[in-house]
Amino acid sequence: MEPQTHRATARQLAEDLGWLEEHCRKHPELTEHAAHLRLAGALTRNVIGPAVDGQPAKPLFVAVVGGAGAGKSTVVNFLAGSVVADANPQAGFTRHPTAFLPATLGGAWPSHLGFLGPLQRLSDEKPANLDEDVYQVKRIPTSVGDPLADVVIWDCPDMTTWASAGYVSRLMEVVALADIVVYVASDERYNDIVPTQFLHLMIQAGKAVVCCLTKVREVNEEAMIADFRAKIIGQLPVSVGEIPAVPVMAIPWLADDVRKDLAGLGAKYRVGLLNQILALCPSPEIARQRTLTNAVKYLESAGNGLLDVARRDLTEFDDWRATVNVGRSQFEERYRREYLSGEAFRRFDRTTEQVQEMLELPGPGKVVSSGLALLRLPYKYAREFLGKTLTRPASLNLSEQTVCSSAMVSWLDALQAEALRRSGTNTLWKQVTHGFDAGLKAQANDLFAKNYHTFELKETDELDQAARAVPERLTNSPILLSGLRVGTVALDLAAVVAVIVFTWPPGWALLLILPAVSITRQLVELLVKFAVDRGRNKLRAKRESLLSEQLTGPVATWLGDWPSSGGSSLEKLQLVLRRVPDAIRELSGLARPAPALTSLPPAAVPQP
Ligand SMILES: Nc1nc2c(ncn2[C@@H]2O[C@H](COP(=O)(O)OP(=O)(O)O)[C@@H](O)[C@H]2O)c(=O)[nH]1
Ligand SMILES: [Mg+2]
Known part of the structure; x- marks a missing residue:
């Protein structure tokens, strides 16, 4: 490697170690560690720097x-x-x-x-x-x-x-x-x-x-x-x-x-x-080479230990992020439990009706459809009557916004409580506690409100798309639609014919046609419901990922990064912790085998 690159590396390394020393000085219990960092920085500045600069021994x-x-x-x-x-x-x-x-x-x-x-x-x-x-x-x-x-x-x-x-x-x-x-x-x-x-x-x-x-x-x-x-x-x-x-x-x-x-x-x-x-x-050159070699060796061997304290701060940072993510999972779980599982997406009921209407024969075929509808009237009335008497009133589901807003409140409250609990152990949690005192919640809520708005717009869009999917598919493929229409009528007619054939000669038994065409109708309705419900379930899954993508995800990222934003030292800490070991590795080539410290015979200076 070029001396020029080494020079820049040594300068950067000395600066980074100096920055770490300052970082440690903020903790009164780390003064000794700060002194060791000072030694490492000074070895880089005063021994390695001059060596790569070609200064004489x-x-x-x-x-x-x-x-x-x-x-x-x-x-x-x-x-x-x-x-x-x-x-x-x-x-x-x-x-x-x-x-x-x-x-x-x-x-x-x-x-x-x-x-x-x-x-x-x-x-x-x-x-x-x-x-x-x-x-x-x-x-x-x-x-x-x-x-x-x-x-x-x-x-x-x-x-x-x-x-x-x-x-x-x-x-x-x-x-x-x-x-x-x-x-x-x-x-x-x-x-x-x-x-x-x-x-x-x-x-x-x-x-x-x-x-x-x-x-x-x-x-x-x-x-x-x-x-x-x-x-x-x-x-x-x-x-x-x-x-x-x-x-x-x-x-x-x-x-x-x-x-x-x-x-x-x-x-x-x-x-x-x-x-x-x-x-x-024995000579200035030998002595200086030993100073240089041992400086490099010290950085190599002590480097990791010197960075440990700083790494501990990053571990706290990871802990903070993990705590934020636990809150996020709880938010999403609550959304599923309190909102999504009880939400019927009534918009799909209209889709079911619409698809059923589409299956009726158009034009002259209407006569046949109307005829069959007439045959099913008793079944229709009976079902409506039973439906009214048996259906329990729908239970009241909490609105999506209510669920999300209270999940957000719990999320922030839990984070604040955890920060307070741990603020005695580490500066990061102390910083977060101060943040909560100084409006962190309000900022988080603003972000939540903004993202909730986008989330709402997108979900309306998605609901519409999902609900329109089946009718649109039918409209776009006339062959399929005609096939289904013909199939539906054919099923009804087959039922009518079957009753006539099996009850021949015609008599009162022909009345069995009424339940027969009702059964076929029920069958078709079940199939339509099945098709539409698939869309409904897909929408439910999509809604979950939309929430995660548009709402909980961005809020979690913002909260997780909060301690490192605004020029805080964590950003720099991450950078320095990456750079220091690389620099030490690069400079390690400067070390050469040096004579052992005490293997030399005393040089003779004559006694006066
Ligand atoms: N009488 C006497 N005094 C000494 C001797 N060595 C050091 N001192 C005294 O001890 C004190 C501290 O010595 P100094 O060299 O200033 O120590 P420093 O603080 O480590 O630099 C001074 O007052 C010195 O004069 C010694 O051999 N004999
Ligand atoms: Mg003195």
Whole structure:
């Protein structure tokens, strides 16, 4: 793939991870997760971005991190070889990162677009406690030939709480950039929980870490290092075999004059520290390739976990939609039960009469039809009389609109109740509850009324079409109609002839002709009714799908999409969750096998 495409992908990935981080920050319980997302975004911005941009390996970056008062600034001074950083007894004093740029590097400073994300470079020197999204760059007088002449050293804000979004974000931004992380812990407070969690994250993110214990009494040194390995590194949340052999060293508790005389009295402590760092950097290229490879690997392995929280929100969204659809099914069920099953579609009764009339012979044949009708008069009157006395008054069916309107009310009420019940568990349901308070029902009802109107127009049309179907078919095929007419009369005449033949010689028995032609008529009526009723049943099924298509469907879609409409974050969330794994897959080609973190022999820096 072209570097140009990679560049765009890396930029988009960093932006998407940044957006997810913001999304998580809206949930106070997810601050730690937001920090992990920040790390992933910063690795993309500060390691992967410059790599696809072809930035050189030099300068390497060393970040000095740890809890408040651990001795970070003191360690920075040891690395720099002179007192350059404010060592301050006040906890949490350093609030923004400071880069110490060796004079030997000239003005070289990475120029990758998006480098250090939202952190702005300060143009003037400011105290380390300026609490803003900024960083400063200070030049230090490193001499040519110094082992760290090509290395930028970062003094970082304290790692004391995940809750301080400002500090933690700045810290993550710089740590992501680092080729080596020096984790500083003091004798007094080396097992504080938050810095330890942070150290674990660094190791898991594949950073080359050197642990430096400060203010250690010399007699305790070995025991303290062993304890730190067991209690801090040994507690990494991975299986025992996977715990990397992170180098741990100690700097004793030093008198002030030693700490300030780094070229003289303090020099030997500097050498111990430099050796650990140089052991991890056989060459800038190897060190940088490892930083890049491990950044890509971290994104690959942590990517899924990082997206989990966001996926949970989408699951809630699916739940909401499922709840909406349950309401829709209940609406449709109620429509079937309370309206459709009791609806007779009286319009079809007229069709039955119309078809029967069509079956009468026209023109001269009318005489025959009238003759037969005369014979059936007694049957006709008897039937009308019985019909009037036996038929119960039709039960009152609720009107379609009444049924639909009250089904709609129940649907919305049930949704509101469910949203209220779950609003404590997730922001989506909270959002829906607020929506109900702010007129969601009225909007849904407006949509319902509009769609009900269209539904009504279409159903009138469909009813008409269905009712006209049989007469129209007969009108359009004269042969069929004539055949049926002739057949009907033939059936009557056959009945008359049969009575005459079977009762021959003619007598009173001829009166049997009256019931005979009545029976044939009844037969024909049954057939007509059967044909027309098929249309009636088809219409019933069609009415159900018309309701679903024109009314419940659109209302369900609107309600289901409601939480994601109006520029809400769910729309973007879906997009980002699709894009991030694709981007990570695309960039995974940048990883190359890197030398194991601790397999290199310590580089020799001569003792002074
Ligand atoms: N006497 C003495 N004080 C130390 C030593 N290491 C650190 N300190 C002091 O401990 C405090 C915190 O150190 P600092 O480097 O500012 O820690 P940071 O907050 O992690 O940057 C400062 O007042 C330092 O002077 C040491 O070895 N000996
Ligand atoms: Mg400090």
